Amino acid sequence: MAKRDYYEVLGVSKNAMDDEVKKAYRKLAIENHPDKNPGDKAAEERFKEATEAYEVLSDKKKKEAYDNYGFAGVDGAGGSQGFQNAYRDFSDIFSGGGSGFEDIFSSIFGGGFSSGQRASSSRRAGAPNQGQSFRYNVEISLNDAMSECVKDITYNRQIPCKTCNGTGSNGGQVSRKVCPQCNGTGYV
Template identity: 60%
Template sequence: MAKRDYYEVLGVSKTAKLDEIKKAYRKLAIANHPDRNPGDKEAEERFKEATEAYDVISDEKKRQMYDQFGFAGLDGSNGGAHDYSNVYRDFSDIFGGGFGGGGGGFEDIFSSFFGGGGSRSQGRGGQRGPEPGASLRYDVEIDFKDAVFGSKVDVAYSHQVGCDVCSGSGSQGGSGTKVCPTCNGSGQVRRNSGFFAVASTCPTCNGSGRVIENPCTECHGSGLKRKQQKVKVTIPAGVDNGSRVVLRGMGDAGANGGPSGDLYVYVNVKNHKYFVRQDYDLFCQVPISITQASLGAEIQVPTIDGQSIKVAIPAGVQSGKMLRVRGRGVTKLNSTDRGDMYLKLLVQVPKRMNSKAKKIMQDLAEALGEETSPTPVPFED
């Protein structure tokens, strides 16, 4: 048989883009895959032919050579001498999971291509490859202080776990699988539609060719069931809004021996009445009096720890001045170090004074050589 033109094999034009080429190859590969057509020599030939054509046409360099020089432009390894019987393992990018191992990727693409169900929860497929479980998200809201020092939170959620009745196998009493009675193991059913026979994925086994002999009555053959779960999650000191804690393997269980997903606990931190946080530093406003600002003072300031510390106010300090108190901020993640606390001093002018205070103020103004012309407070607030 004369070698057919690669474009003709794939059924695409000479100007076809990679997307189109991939699609065309996938169609051919699925229809003619050896696993799908056991013992069918013609299908196997078509599969090899399509794979060889795809190998060349999907590769920019090889394609250019082929376009210019035909088969002669390709070196020995691409000229047809190469054995393509195993090459389908290398086309994983097209088929997602690839054909290797349990053939999960193939099953998936096969199902989606033919519009089959393919959902593992239907639990009919006995021979499907391992599928990883889904990862789950859980949101918690914690107090400001708990983010600063860390805490433990209760998380209650539901996830899929392996069925304890059948140990996740989906079958009763370890009965295992048998050849699917609907498709006799081929994974496909043919329906006569006038002149043509139309093939589609077997609905009983989802194309796997096998079904569970005696499905477990607890999980109906899926091997999985939902379970309410309660866990205490340690929120480390230093977390902030949007931080997440990952609990490996606490998501949904995988199917057919696939790994479990993870549980992501997202942290949302409530605001504090006095403190505002920036990274690991805390900021708060501290009102001081005009005399404290003028003469200097030692004041008591509350910290996030719930303690009270002494802070020295230097004489002559201006309103808006920031003072830093080291090590009184937020505990840093995975560390015992702490950020700092910043105090913004706000000088308060007295709204009312008794006559003695007024007299002293007037004397002060005189001593400083300042003009004052006291008038009654124009408005009350």
């Protein structure tokens, strides 16, 4: 079956504002949700189609790619994913936020159950600590993504102060004098 234009699916114009897109999706999602229409394959397909359209049209970057390149610009953003992103869509639409299970566990346990912290707590005593992980968002064009280009990034990092050897005090020993190079932080 050929895909329908996402704007047509939601019944909105190409100039529709974000709130219009959201309202149209919410209406279709409520009308066609599988829980409300058990066993109705046509309603399930309309729900999937509306979810796919909303996923693209509610994301500025995906919408721009769709407007410029059609379905080829968002291949993989929607398509045959079906219910894969339905939780994200409903948490955004019906709760007004995008919080997921990670946010819930972080708020309850203070983020103490992330994979990096669990791994560091199980590391043997005296082993050197691994460096902190960094995450950078880099914008690339569709052509760059297709050609598997390589982008260089620059970032600042802290290194132990050579004047105080990371102790924060003048002369490399613990004392009352603060290292003038790092101002007592131990890092520059």
